Amino acid sequence: MLAVGLTTTVASLPLLTAPTALAAACTVLRRSIREDRPVGVGEYVAEFRAHGLRRVLLVGVAVFAAVTLVLLDLALAGAGLPVARPMSWALTALAAAGLVVALRAAADPEVARGWVPALNRALTRSVTDPAGCALIATAVGLCVAFLWMLLLLALLLPGPLAFAVTAVEARGERAQGDADTGD
Known part of the structure; x- marks a missing residue:
């Protein structure tokens, strides 16, 4: 997991x-877990190459644009507008929810075929599995806390984060499989 993080x-x-x-990390970790091998x-x-360069760049630009928009909105909210505080809280909550959905999309087994369908499935899973969303949000919070405590951990944190998201998604797949078999 730490090698995957690096x-x-x-x-x-x-x-x-x-x-x-991150999507490639989730995929190889899922395969490693299923096949019980390093x-x-x-x-x-x-x-990583299976995603294709064009899709890699399109997704990266979309994420970068979303992050930039959120940061600009937060800066505007802090500029002394009348409803700045509630708007910044609402925007922060919306950004956190978007991050959880994006992480769930990255852990989707079919993400290499396309991010839009993966995002749709992630949104559906997020609505039907709020406990999984809470687990992923907790994992992100822990990564932020670890990063705050020791900046050098930034080199390793993508591995544990990918593992946490993959484990939450595997938990959901297992629960779905048990429901399908009637267990």
Whole structure:
């Protein structure tokens, strides 16, 4: 998991590739869990390449634009507008919900085929599994706390975050499988 974290960090350095790097990490970790074997860097690179350069850049630009928009809105909310405080709280809650849905989309098994369908499925899973959303939000909060405590952990944190999101999604898949079989 830590090797996946380091590899994901390196793959995320151009910033526009961060969503795809996390998606590749979730995919190789899911495969590792199912097949009970370690993950190799070559497997990670192959999964990253499966997304295609065009999709990687489009998703990265969309995420970068969304983050920029949220930061600009928060800056405007702090500029002394009459309803600034409630707007900044609402915007922060909306951004956190969007982050959880985006992380769930990154952990989707079919994300390499397209992000829009993965986002739709992630939104559906988020609505039907609020406990999973709370778990993912907690994982993000812990990563932020660890980063605040020791900045050097930034190199390793994508691995545990990808593992947490993958585990939450695997929990949902297992619960769905049990419901389908009547267990």
